[in-house]
Amino acid sequence: MEYAIEMKGITKTFPGVVANDNVDLQVAPQEVHALLGENGAGKSTLMSILFGAYNADSGTIKINGQEVNIKDPNVATELGIGMVHQHFKLVHNYTVTENIVLGLEPTNKFGLLNIGVAEKRVAELSQQYGLQVDPKALIENITVGAQQRVEILKTLYRNANMIIFDEPTAVLTPQEIDELMEIIRRLKAEGKTVVLITHKLKEIKAVADRCTVLRRGKYIGTVDVDSVTEQELAEMMVGRAVQFEIEKAPPNIGETILSVRNLSVADHTGQMKVKDFSIDVHKGEIVGIAGVDGNGQSELLYGLCGLLPVAEGRIFLDREDITNTSIRHRIEAGLGHIPEDRQRHGLISNFTISENCVLKNYYKAPYSNRYGLLDQSKMLENSDSLIEQFDIRAGQGSLTPAGSLSGGNQQKTIVAREINLSPHLLLVAQPTRGLDVGAIEYIRKRLLEERDKGRAILLISFELDEIMNLCDRIATISKGQIVGIFNQGEVTEREIGMMMAGSKHDGETG
């Protein structure tokens, strides 16, 4: 059979990394072909080579059976290849149509711009493919989902037959994701070939015909999507068995570590976001706070770790009243914190991994001596060992700036630092947001390990999955107040969902 796209033996290196290592890809005409791999697996690089944005170090590319040399994106466009980038390339104060025709503006016989013709064509295309956009709207006034449709229209307007989507769902809401899946089916039905880059298994199952898996730059295999389970795909992607449902031993609950009594916390604007909140967390258990985003979870966390002052109530850590103590004091008293916002609170992106790993104890032995002098070699030893233990993947090892790490590896760095401090209580917020399957599984496992070692963990997550999976007790929060606290297994996901929406457990729906 003649493939629409055939890439053979593609190798591409960047300083310090082999992004693609002898990778093959064969895409049949009119199929939806998924390209699956963890963050950093080399998916974007491979497709950038196909699109002419990078040149491969070695390897060949055939399009419809013809060997081609795609030296730049112009050639790719001529060959009928279009790409919808992860970060859109739109001019914000131009209209939809202007963006679509940019560079090939239609002119009438006097050489004057004739936007009307273009608008008509755009309308036709959007009709044909079910891509709803207003051709006259300004880009800055339309939703992200609509902007993505404009990007798709841009490729169609240039007669693309093969369309590459680079992680198109990363920026979309669940509903927009469903719409996009529909659009991809429609593109296929209209005879287009689609390559879909993703690390989300559900999407592959939903639309793809076949799937090629990359792992750490290497080609792992190509499979028919119908003939494999999500489990198998995940295993190909991360290279080992993946557990979606983590097994865990029953908790071995000990004494109370954190005791929160009638806590109230106001946000920066003075609005009371946490009201009269009481909870206990014991040694050896994970307590989850389930709730819809914006119901006081962040403020609860900030109040506990000291980023926001407590308006009322008390916080006890190991029976010590830490209500009004400094952040450093709380850390020294055994409070660990994996913050919700990695970039803002978790890491200093200009600092190296090594420096980030000692952010909370750099001033103590063995990293500082009593004269306040830093010991770089001790810092490096520490981070080398954490990189190894936590499987943090970084181009320049301990000296990699944290800002250049992928999200998963940034999170692993934070988790490594916090666990390394052996805190008595670990506050964990949204620990797996935006991470791929492998990293998610890894981080959840680590948290359970810490629980089994006897740490108390308070977990805040907007993902019910995560809460149900990890927690021994679950508290639901709504408008800053506890709606109910349950042991794992006492309630169903559905009941919790309803409580999150604000209805009492025993009561009527609100």
Place this chain on the structure above:
Amino acid sequence: MKTLKKKESFASRLLSSDGAVSILVVIMGFLVGTVLVALVGRNPLNMYKAILQSLTGYNIDNGKMNVRYIGETLNYTVPFVLCGLSMAFAARAGLFNIGGEGQYIVGLTVAQVIALLGPQVKGLHWILAILGAILIGALWGGVVGLLKAKFEVSEVVSTIMLNYVALYLSRIVCLQLPGATTYKTANYPETALLNNALFQKLTNNSMLNNGFFLMVISLIVYWFIMEKTNLGFGLRATGFNKEAARCSGIPVVKSISISMAIAGAFAGLAGGIVALGSFRYGRVLAGMDNYGFNGIAVALVGNNTAIGTMLAGFLFGMLKNAQALMQGKQIPKEITFIIQGLIVVFIALRSAIALYLDWLNKRQLQKEVISK
């Protein structure tokens, strides 16, 4: 996908290196300066002759060598470097210290007071005066830090105001000093002077003095605090990401106060050195000496590093020394201010240029994506 690889132009690679930008910007400053000199009908070569002379002491026109010029250049360098360090130290902790001038003035004033009224003990007198200058500078800067840390008073506003307070306070104080006229006081006793006999001998009686050692020590101290101590670690963390630093328990309030105090100490030291090293009497300031303000430029050009600040300070010192020589060659001395100003503007343009290149890149990409 970011920029196209092969389009990673020379310009954008250059822009990503701080040192390269600084060198480029200095060259551009000189080029434009040269053109300006030519435009006003003077020979730009004379400008470079003056610069060469201030750098090496060699006078091309008559083939004579006078090492004194080297000494003067180095002496002028001292306050530029110290005020540069002042600005840079604060900048590393994420603060903008426009108050270098005020800190310099209070340092200068206290040094003058101690020089005229302090105990005239050989070997101790000038040290006391210099310590006084350092302390008052630290205090003057530390207050700003405290205001910022505790009450969120913008350091930019408070330092600008304190600059004027410092100037007028200095006048009031200095007018009370022994032998004060409207512009100067009595001569200092010998014990207060910073002069160094060896330097004087080596540099044919230039003003170069012990302040030079203090500058070298300051550079080392700066580098050492920043790179080797846990204090520096906390300051740098605060400068890069204040929120994350706070969340990690780093005492941000303390960091800010300390960094402003240390910044002030550097500028205060500069004031003390100029007071006791470049003059034999106390001055009743009529206006600002502008070393503090020039320190901002020095730190900018030097990218807030010790080495960079040293080189940039030297450049500024050299230009200052070249001014008099230029006038002798019919080149308006203002040209050096213009060159300094241009350098600062170009540095500031850096981010603008980066933005522009980014935009160009995007447009290029857009074109390539859509062209048929």
